[in-house]
Amino acid sequence: xxxxxxxxxxxxxxxxxxxxxxxxxxxxxxxxxxxxxxxxxxxxxxxxxxxxxxxxxxxxxxxxxxxxxxxxxxxxxxxxxxxxxxxxxxxxxxxxxxxxxxxxxxxxxxxxxxx
Amino acid sequence: xxxxxxxxxxxxxxxxxxxxxxxxxxxxxxxxxxxxxxxxxxxxxxxxxxxxxxxxxxxxxxxxxxxxxxxxxxxxxxxxxxxxxxxxxxxxxxxxxxxxxxxxxxxxxxxxxxxx
Numbered sequence: 001x002x003x004x005x006x007x008x009x010x011x012x013x014x015x016x017x018x019x020x021x022x023x024x025x026x027x028x029x030x031x032x033x034x035x036x037x038x039x040x041x042x043x044x045x046x047x048x049x050x051x052x053x054x055x056x057x058x059x060x061x062x063x064x065x066x067x068x069x070x071x072x073x074x075x076x077x078x079x080x081x082x083x084x085x086x087x088x089x090x091x092x093x094x095x096x097x098x099x100x101x102x103x104x105x106x107x108x109x110x111x112x113x114x115x
Numbered sequence: 116x117x118x119x120x121x122x123x124x125x126x127x128x129x130x131x132x133x134x135x136x137x138x139x140x141x142x143x144x145x146x147x148x149x150x151x152x153x154x155x156x157x158x159x160x161x162x163x164x165x166x167x168x169x170x171x172x173x174x175x176x177x178x179x180x181x182x183x184x185x186x187x188x189x190x191x192x193x194x195x196x197x198x199x200x201x202x203x204x205x206x207x208x209x210x211x212x213x214x215x216x217x218x219x220x221x222x223x224x225x226x227x228x229x230x231x
Contacts, residue, residue, distance in 0.1 A: 004158075031216050042204050042221035043159065050216050090158050094217045102217055103149065106158035 003027075004107035006091050012113045015081060021110045023074040023091030031055075032074045033104065034066060035090040043090055043106075049074060081114045088112070118142055119207050121222025128229050134192040136225045138205035141186060145207040149219070150179065150190050153202045162203070163190070195229045202226050 004025045013019050023032065031050045035043035048056035049068040063085075065077040074091055088109040094102040121138045128134045138148075149164035165172045165179040165188065172179045178191040192199055205222040 040224070042224050045218065048216050055216055103161055103164065104217060104219055106160065108158045111156065
């Protein structure tokens with residue numbers, strides 16, 4: 001099973017709301033990623049968690065707050081977002097082998113609209 | 116700075132034709148080159164991937180050609196079908212020394228349309 005699940009599929013929020021995106025994988029992968037993707041653009045890396053520790057933060061604004069409660073789950077907490085944050089938010093995971101790059105498996109994404 | 120350059124930006128091919136998408140890179144630390152296929156509203160799905168120790172890899176109608184000296188690689192889709200209409204991203208990833216964590220550097224994408 002190479003499935004990464006994401007909820008919700010769609011989310012509409014106002015600029016004062018607080019919401020969370022959820023990502024789950026049960027493949028035993030130890031590295032998980034959040035990406036942001038605008039229309040007709042490639043995914044942009046936001047955060048990387050390795051063995052449940054935040055390893056990479058691509059200078060993402062603090063209104064995005066990631067959390068990795070356990071090895072299977074990744075959350076992205078959203079607060080005071082701007083309309084330009086509207087995008088497809090993708091989660092991905094890899095096995096996390098120590099020496100070799102591995103295939104990244106992507107979830108279906110959450111389509112976020114900020115009003 | 117775009118670490119992986121992809122062309123063309125869009126491609127229109129007749130059903131049964133060959134679709135060719137090209138990518139180039141500069142960073143010699145890259146050692147894993149996947150291609151992802153993405154349909155509208157969906158996440159990218161791995162199509163095929165290659166490492167620099169081989170010059171070609173074929174899976175069904177999809178072939179990656181890799182030229183290490185030129186630092187170029189390309190995706191060929193044989194007998195293109197309307198169902199292949201999607202956006203294709205090439206990507207590259209450096210040897211994982213722990214700090215890069217399998218990080219992918221994506222090309223800008225190619226929107227492929229296959230006419231019936």
